[in-house]
Amino acid sequence: MNKTAIISRTVWVLSLVSLCTDIASEMLYPVMPVYLKEIGFSIAAIGILEGIAEAVAGLSKGYFGTWSDNTGKRMPFVRWGYGLSAISKPMMALLTYPWWIFIARVVDRTGKGLRTGARDAILVQESTPSTKARVFGFHRALDTTGALLGPSLSLLFLYYAPQQYRQLFLWAFIPGIIAVALTFLMKDTGAKSQVKKQWPSFKSFYQYWLQSPSAYKRLTGALLVFALFNSSDTLLLLKMKETGLSDTALIGVYIFYNGIYAILSYPLASIADKIGAKKILIAGMVLFSIVYAGMGIGGNIIWYLLLFLLYGAYAAATEGVSKAWIASIVPKENTAAALGTFSGFQSIAAFLASSIAGLIWVILGASFTFILSAVVSLLVVIYIYRKTT
Template identity: 30%
Template structure:
């Protein structure tokens, strides 16, 4: 594949994510409110947030290995986005929170199928010295779609549309997001991979980082808890409008800083960027545990967006740095699978702590796990020196 084709691949995959995230982020800020309307409490939010984000990550392990063994990436990426669209289009017809649980799991399973081979495509379409830039550009376009989607969710709610109508529009947009794949070219032309990758085959440095990433995932529970925490400080119509606007702020900060953070990680090293991101999340979670003002919520949602800008793309780029090219999809799949299991545990624990001892306990737990992950990155940096 020529250099212009590689650059175009990254742009097209970013555009697909832009359109898909408009669709997804129309749903995200109203989903916990929709669950509450259907009778679901904090345990339901924890179950839906944990399983819908965590269980599909196991599919990322399978799809990453499968793309290496098949010697092709694109078919799995397209299939994943199509499966997500199918889950979204039926979400508006939910009449109980259990329906949301099932359809959200289907929708996120699509992400499980597509993410590892898609990230491998991005890595293979970027120069060796500019992987952080490539992942940062993709994350920036992805989160720009999140900003647009969050804004649309707010405008539609203010326009008097029901939850079901808003969700239906999101489903239609997810189908439109499939169109750019017509021009996306296959990035992997290697022969079928016959190697069966397992944890024992990974380098010691990669295994150490996977452990640290799982520690962070154990504290990085579902975003829905942050929205519910914000909602508790408002009443009337502002109980819906304010959390949506705060979520919009989170996505705006994430979109603006994702690419600069990726470029910065190319220059100063992934470990330093990840250490900062994990540490900042611990401080942000402590802030959410003690927040009592609107201005405090504004600052904390902005910091939450900065955390994702620092961590999300850098973790994936670092995994790509630490594995051989022919096993990149498999290594990313293992990363997603392990982090996904940790995410299930994280959100279920957060929901249980919230029910038993209140919101403060959930966020203090998240801060403790993130602090341990930051300590792990510090150890890795010292070993490097």
């Protein structure tokens, strides 16, 4: 790493890789449920498919993160991870048999599991203690820019080619393969492994948690409780839909949110490097509480734009900053395992959160669902303030 540069060449390239990959993924995000229904999937089958896919991603992150640490190598995991995600896009369009679609989704999520821990370890390696949050924030900013451009390109394509979903999947392969090509501009500079065993056991997806420092357990434990009450953004969009907003307005609000997220990620990370990750993370989680309480109240399009402005700020203040904080409290040689394990548990918690929120919504109503999440998040804030350093 060039110590004189806050953002090194490697971080730039890796961030561009994430940007291209997110463009490919987010091009398909708005149409995936519609496409699956069109080729014969029921709502229940879609739920099962996505649940299994996310479970694969979650369980594999800790495993492959540990494997990366054991071998001391990063780039093979990064290249294969992004490569699998890229080839999954045209796979979805070539055949429409249920088992084939299932394989394609598992391939995509396995790719995410492969790359996550190793990629985050590279970001840590390319930073210093005083720039760690900024490096993660910069990467998150470009990644989220992909989430902004992807749906926009999808809307543009479908405007000129309505319902041509299979063609859209093929077009999404282009940014995906560009991402893979960019990975060859990076070299593997990971430290040599001090561990003789290179193939971790299956239980590695949770094993690091058992042997991790107490500071890691306290912080990630609190963040995982928070994740259990942080349901899918789909429920936020559904809440707005129930108040009468059009589909165009919903997508517009979602794009607006991603724009705020991308714009604020690096500035808030810079502040975190100066005043501490803990303060920025807590501030972000307080914003989350405000947003969810506001969703429980409801309102018009202006109200929701204000809430999603705050929601974008919350995301920018927490995603990269939390990883930077975690990386600062674990041994360097365990970085990929620590971040991969946390990301894996976080994926599983996110899946459970949407299931729990959906059940509470049906039984007690939308307002109670959002307000409960707001209250629990404030309790987590209090715990992090008092019990972490």
